[in-house]
Amino acid sequence: MQQTMRWFGPQDSVTLIDIKQAGATGIVTALHQIPVGEIWEVSAIQERQQIIKEAGLEWIVVESLPVHEEIKRATGNYLQYIENYKNSIKNLSDCGITIITYNFMPILDWVRTNHNYSNPDGSKALLYNQEAFTYFDVYLLKRPNAEKDYSETEKENALKFGNQLSEEEKELLFKNVLLGLPGSKINFTAEQILSLLDNYAAVNNEKLRENLIYFLTQIAPVASEYGAKLAIHPDDPPFSVLGLPRIVSTEDDLKAIFEAVPFNLNGLCYCTGSLGANPDNNLERIIDDYGDRIHFLHLRNVIREDENIFKESEHLNGDNKMERIMEQLLLLMNKTKVSLPMRPDHGFLHSVDETKETYPGYSLVGRLKGLAELRGLEMGIAYKLQQ
Template sequence: MQHNMRWFGPQDAVNLIDIKQAGATGIVTALHQIPVGEIWTVEAIQERQNLIKAAGMEWTVVESLPVHEEIKRACGDFKKYIENYKISLRNLAQCGIEVITYNFMPILDWVRTDHDYSNADGSKALLYNHIAFVYFDIHLLKRPNAENEYTNEQKEQALAFGASLSTEEKELLFKNVLLGLPGSKINFTAEQILSLLDNYKDIDDTKLRENLIYFLSEVAPVAEELGLKLAIHPDDPPFSVMGLPRIVCTEADIKKIFEAVPLNANGLCYCTGSLGADPNNDLLKIIDDFGDRIHFLHLRNVIREDENIFRESEHLNGDNPMEAVMEKLIVLMNNKKVSLPMRPDHGFLHSVEDGKDKYPGYSLIGRLKGLAELRGLEMGIQYTLSHN
């Protein structure tokens, strides 16, 4: 595997020297300073490449080349934004970057209700509590008709949960859920999010999937021609939030996308954390069924406390069978004679970094620990396979 770590750019409090010393050989990053929908120029790409090369590493994966909301809704200037996307792909290919991650989640990226869940050892993790989310949706955001989407039991539990919160805790819950886009620390306001949600009132899963397939039918042939690999990131969490459509949650969802646009360039970012948050997803079967279309690996683990709560866990200790996943991926790569790019995804916040500037889930020590553990697991499995 190619061992990478995510870096959000020059504004990231975790710098390239830190990442290099953590054992990464490659960087996963994006040009967050460029507004979504605008073209990534060769000059801007090369400027970022040169920063990374000066630190002794390579920019190996783009995460993400974001998809404009008008493409997701197939409205307004969406065809212009698709053409811009194609130009950005050509410019990335000209610069030698071959793997481009993206997602098709409407409005928000990943969602958690708690960014500082305290583990037994004092480290902190990301957590999603659906009852907390129900309280946020109905009573804090006050999304119109939100109460119709939840059971009476969920609404009663949410009221009880909310009654236990202080004013400051309610404000923190609101802020946690509405964290903006990757590379940004600016939160959406209630007015902004309600306006954006209204844009999706007539778009269900079927319509959003149609819009994704149209987008892929346009950009995947360009990527194929250029030798690029597009890797769609699964929805996180893998179910609807705030009534928004979700179309990359299950093995069946992935199959529909791949069958609709049957090009190898139309591939998957295999995220064990996002897919593993749904206990019905068989992580090993997904590798078996779609191994040829897996272009990028996010390896992290979760613990599903009950039907309402999941939280990030240590990379090797959780409900996802990481040892079996790693072995199956190694066998896949050995058979294909390829080395897939991998990064540890998220990580605990350890005491030594608590209080320091960081993006939630992206402090250094927790990811360093995850990367070291994954590299050790990979080395042990490779050794065992080669000596059997």
């Protein structure tokens, strides 16, 4: 595997030197400063490449080349935004960067209700609590008709949960849920999110999938021409939030996307955390079924405390059997002769990093620990397979 770490750019408090000293050789990044929908010009790509090269590293994977909301809804200037996307794919490929990660989640890229859940050892983890989210949705945000999405019991339990929170804790919950796009520390406001939700009133799962497939049919030929690989990131969490459609959450979702656009370059960012948060997903079977579509690896783990709560766990200790997943991935790479790029997705916030301003899940030591553990697991299993 190619050992990589995500870097959010020059403004990231985790530096390229930090990442190099952690043992990674590749960088996963994006041009977050460019507004969504605009073309990534060659000059901007090369400028970022040069910064990374000077640190002794290589930009291997784009994460992410964001998809404009008008493409997801197939409204407004979506055709122009698709043309811009094609140009960005071409420019990236011309610069030698050919693995392009993206997602098709409406509005919010990911959601957690607690960014600082305290583990027994004092480290902090990301956590999703459905009761907390229901309280946010119905009683804090007061999304129109939100109450129809929940049972009476769910609303009662959410209200009990919320009544135990202080005003400060309610504000923090609001802030956690409405964290902005990756690479940004600016949160959505209530007015912004409600306006954006209005735009999706007529978009259900079927319509969103139709729009994704149209988007892929347009960009796949360009990716093929320039040797690029497209890696869609699964929904996080893998179920509907705020009444929004979800179409990359299950094995059936993957099947529909890959059958509709049968190019191998139309592939997957295999995220064990996002897919593994849905207990119905069989992560090993996904490797068996779609190994030739896996272009990028996000390896992390979760523990599902009950049907309402999942929290991110140590990379090797959780509900996802990482040793079995790693063995299947190594067998896949031995078969395909392709060394897949992998990054340790997320990590605990350890005490040594608590005074540093980092993106949730992206402190240095927690990811360094995950990278070291995953590298050790890979080496051990690789040795076993050689015997």
